[in-house]
Amino acid sequence: MSRSGFKELAIAACLAILAGFVPLVFNNYWLSISVTAMMYIALCTSWVMFSGPTHYISLASGAFFGIGGYLVATGMSDYQMSFWLMAGISALVATILAGLIGAATLRLSGVYFVIFTLGLAEMIRNLVSWVQNNFLGSRGLYVLTDFTEAHIYWMLLVLAAAAYFLGWYINRSRLGFALRIIGNDETVARHVGINTATAKIVLFMTTGFFGALVGAVIAPRYSYIEPNQVFSPELSFMVVIMALLGGAGRLWGPIVGVIPFTLVWEYVSLQFPNQTTMFIGLIFLLIVFVLPNGIVGRLEQVAVKIRQGGH
Amino acid sequence: MDILVSGLLLAGTYALMALGLNLQYGVARIMNLANGEMLVLGALAAFWLYINAQVSPLLTVVMVGPIAFIGNWLIYRFLLVPLVKRSKNQGQLEVDSILATFGMSFFIVGIMVSIEGGFFAYKYLSETISILGSTSSLNRLAAFLLAVVIGGSLYLWLNRTRTGVAVRAVSVSTEAAGLVGIDVPKMSALAFALGGAVTSMGGSLISTFYTLDASVGVIFTMKALIIVIMGGVGDVRGTIVAAIILGIVETAVATLVDPGLTLASAYFIFLLILLFRPQGLFGRRTA
Numbered sequence: 239m240s241r242s243g244f245k246e247l248a249i250a251a252c253l254a255i256l257a258g259f260v261p262l263v264f265n266n267y268w269l270s271i272s273v274t275a276m277m278y279i280a281l282c283t284s285w286v287m288f289s290g291p292t293h294y295i296s297l298a299s300g301a302f303f304g305i306g307g308y309l310v311a312t313g314m315s316d317y318q319m320s321f322w323l324m325a326g327i328s329a330l331v332a333t334i335l336a337g338l339i340g341a342a343t344l345r346l347s348g349v350y351f352v353i354f355t356l357g358l359a360e361m362i363r364n365l366v367s368w369v370q371n372n373f374l375g376s377r378g379l380y381v382l383t384d385f386t387e388a389h390i391y392w393m394l395l396v397l398a399a400a401a402y403f404l405g406w407y408i409n410r411s412r413l414g415f416a417l418r419i420i421g422n423d424e425t426v427a428r429h430v431g432i433n434t435a436t437a438k439i440v441l442f443m444t445t446g447f448f449g450a451l452v453g454a455v456i457a458p459r460y461s462y463i464e465p466n467q468v469f470s471p472e473l474s475f476m477v478v479i480m481a482l483l484g485g486a487g488r489l490w491g492p493i494v495g496v497i498p499f500t501l502v503w504e505y506v507s508l509q510f511p512n513q514t515t516m517f518i519g520l521i522f523l524l525i526v527f528v529l530p531n532g533i534v535g536r537l538e539q540v541a542v543k544i545r546q547g548g549h
Numbered sequence: 550m551d552i553l554v555s556g557l558l559l560a561g562t563y564a565l566m567a568l569g570l571n572l573q574y575g576v577a578r579i580m581n582l583a584n585g586e587m588l589v590l591g592a593l594a595a596f597w598l599y600i601n602a603q604v605s606p607l608l609t610v611v612m613v614g615p616i617a618f619i620g621n622w623l624i625y626r627f628l629l630v631p632l633v634k635r636s637k638n639q640g641q642l643e644v645d646s647i648l649a650t651f652g653m654s655f656f657i658v659g660i661m662v663s664i665e666g667g668f669f670a671y672k673y674l675s676e677t678i679s680i681l682g683s684t685s686s687l688n689r690l691a692a693f694l695l696a697v698v699i700g701g702s703l704y705l706w707l708n709r710t711r712t713g714v715a716v717r718a719v720s721v722s723t724e725a726a727g728l729v730g731i732d733v734p735k736m737s738a739l740a741f742a743l744g745g746a747v748t749s750m751g752g753s754l755i756s757t758f759y760t761l762d763a764s765v766g767v768i769f770t771m772k773a774l775i776i777v778i779m780g781g782v783g784d785v786r787g788t789i790v791a792a793i794i795l796g797i798v799e800t801a802v803a804t805l806v807d808p809g810l811t812l813a814s815a816y817f818i819f820l821l822i823l824l825f826r827p828q829g830l831f832g833r834r835t836a
Contacts, residue, residue: 293640295644295647295648342824343823346827348640348643348644350778352580353771353774354823356770356771357768357816360768360771360812364809364812367809475655478651482648512663513659515655515658515659516655516656516658516659516660517659518652518655519651519653519655519658519659521652522648522649523653523656525652526645526649
């Protein structure tokens with residue numbers, strides 16, 4: 239078990255190093271798609287860390303991502319702060335916010351948590367627009383850096399790798415073991431003396447941390463930021479879809495989900511720009527009815543069958 | 550006073566959509582996150598028929614009811630029953646139904662956008678009237694009265710008829726209801742279909758005084774959920790009280806602070822409920 243864990247990590251490291259060469263090989267069009275894919279890989283990996291073992295569907299990614307983008311933009315535009323400082327602050331803010339949300343909802347049943355996160359991005363967007371319009375004066379925010387697409391890509395790759403490594407580490411720790419018990423049966427978990435609320439809250443905070451950092455890192459790509467654009471509820475759903483499509487049962491599931499989905503999405507939004515919402519709906523239904531454990535789950539099923547057939 | 554009157558009038562339609570969701574979640578045990586889209590579908594029907602055929606929205610309400618009933622029954626029968634059968638426990642069903650209804654909500658939004666991409670704006674009974682010294686409009690009053698009629702008949706049906714009692718029994722305990730000879734799957738399907746119908750009728754009503762668009766459903770889902778949790782799952786009376794509270798608080802925030810903050814005020818209420826009475830206003834605490 240422990241050896242195969244390290245093997246998995248070694249494969250992931252090789253993949254990450256290979257992925258590092260992407261900006262050197264690809265042209266601008268493919269690089270831009272790769273940036274989007276890498277952004278979702280980082281977001282989905284940190285999503286799976288929490289939602290995979292606990293089965294709690296978090297729709298807060300859009301909110302954390304927005305905090306990252308918005309705080310970087312406000313800080314750089316209005317207060318002449320450095321990008322790095324603001325990225326750090328935004329990660330801190332999102333982590334604290336995740337802690338508060340977790341403290342309010344994760345002690346109760348999972349439905350409350352889903353509901354709370356469902357409207358979260360929209361609500362923060364309303365609050366931020368209100369503050370912006372009434373107290374700060376409504377003007378656009380600029381994020382001007384000398385980062386190129388390749389720099390952004392590498393930063394996202396580092397974040398994705400960090401999220402993966404943390405997830406791998408947690409999986410092997412007492413906390414990860416506790417979370418798997420919670421996911422299987424929360425009552426049992428409580429009876430064997432696991433502080434279920436704390437374990438869930440801590441893990442949810444890491445999702446907030448990575449969400450904000452990804453939002454901060456990607457902000458220079460857009461250079462002009464509006465609250466309406468960064469606090470996007472759609473993003474939360476995209477993260478859920480890609481993570482579940484790959485399979486939330488494995489930490490590397492998202493990678494399997496993100497890459498095909500990004501490519502198909504690129505095609506669909508070019509060819510059928512008006513049918514994208516319907517397409518998202520169909521993919522959700524496909525996941526629930528055909529791939530309840532994602533592509534990874536289906537592959538593992540097939541693998542088991544082949545092995546049994548060989549005997 | 551103005552706030553109380555218009556808050557109360559708004560609460561009428563809020564109560565309808567929340568009653569619909571409460572039937573679906575409380576009885577059929579399906580957390581329907583496409584509830585808001587059912588509401589917007591009702592609104593779209595009212596708008597479309599009024600613009601293209603001059604059908605009175607109040608007449609549309611009557612037509613939307615049975616159609617939505619059949620539609621929701623089909624959804625339950627063919628999309629959700631397989632999930633109910635597959636799930637090993639309530640938690641699994643919750644996750645599956647949440648994801649499946651997300652899928653439905655996106656799909657419905659997609660269809661609605663292709664019918665009407667803009668705002669569902671039309672004028673119907675928009676004369677101003679005066680109620681208890683504060684001005685309002687006729688359509689708000691008409692919508693409120695119809696909501697009271699629909700909600701009232703639902704309440705009577707649940708409390709005074711044999712089927713209604715059976716439905717409530719399922720909401721208390723599926724196992725116990727099955728033991729006393731109630732056809733649980735049938736009652737669940739009925740409750741789900743009825744819930745969808747009530748929500749859609751609420752949508753047709755709200756469209757007379759509130760401008761909607763195809764993508765606004767999720768906001769209403771959110772509000773309906775907050776009302777249901779505040780009032781207590783499976784509790785009709787609690788739902789109505791909670792709808793009135795939300796209607797008035799929202800109107801107060803919209804008039805006194807900023808109309809853009811209605812969702813934030815709903816969240817504030819939600820947070821208070823979660824912190825102090827997670828079992829709902831009238832709910833009893835379970836161990």
